[in-house]
Amino acid sequence: MNDDDWLADTRTSYDTVATSYADLLRNFLAETPYERAMLALFAELVHAGGGGPVADVGCGPGRITAHLHGLGIDAFGVDLSPGMIEVARRDHPGLRFEVGSMTDLDLADASVAGLVAWYSLIHIPDDQVGSVFAHFRRVLRPGGLLLLSFHVGDETRLKTQGYGGHPMKVHVHCRQIGKVAGWLRGSGFAVEAQMTLTSAESRLGGVIFGRRQS
Structure with a gap:
């Protein structure tokens, strides 16, 4: 299968x-205290670093973007799906959302203070993760989170099939946390924290905090 x-x-x-999807996941964060804690820590660290815009890449219907905004973060969302962006704009009309792909991220170099990819890396094939992480590093400021x-x-x-029984055709890639952390280090990131957890979001989820090295 080719990229297209x-x-x-x-x-x-x-x-x-x-x-x-938006209807089914609308209240997930209310059921996931550990994920809320991770997002709160992320927001605290972005504020401590002086603040600035934060990209939620693979934002879907914008629930994480909106949550970060509620934590005082200047967050905006990017998603491959125009349908998802339409729903995000409908549900969160005061926030910025745009269509785009993490495989060719249309953001200026060193333009964001932070970047979140919340369960959105799961559809990227192994052989393209390095390129995606290179884009993440490029758009993050030195020291960006x-x-x-x-x-x-x-x-x-x-x-x-999923989310209300609708037909889908997507590959879901599950990866060990050490493998992802190794890819990050090889792409110019320092790995500051990593953990696994079980919640409504995932039967076994991995969370990694990384920071762009200068």
Whole structure:
């Protein structure tokens, strides 16, 4: 499968489920205190570093973007799916959302103080993660903070249905936390903290805090 194939499948899948996805996940953060704590810590560290814009990459319907905004962060969202961006703009009309791909991130160099990829790296093939992390590093300011969350495991599965029973065609890549941390270090990030947790977000989720090295 070439790049255009899996990106097109992912875009179409999330366009199809956008409304159902937003409805199903709308209150997830109320059920996930550890994730809320991770986001609060991220916000605290961004503030401590002087603040600045924060990109929520793979923002979906904008729930994490909006949560960060509620924590005083100048957050904006980017997502591959125009359908998701339409829902995000509808549900959070005061915030900025734009269509874009983390595989070719259309943000200026050193333009953001922080970047969040909240369970959005899971559809990126292994051989493209390094390129994605290079984009993350490029758009972050030196010393900028990165927060990743993802499903932990050793399998890749094809998801053909989800979020209200709608058809989908996306590959879900589950990875060990040490593997992702190693990729980050190799891409010019310092790994400051990592943990695994179980919640409504994931049967086993990984969370990594990284910082762009100068």
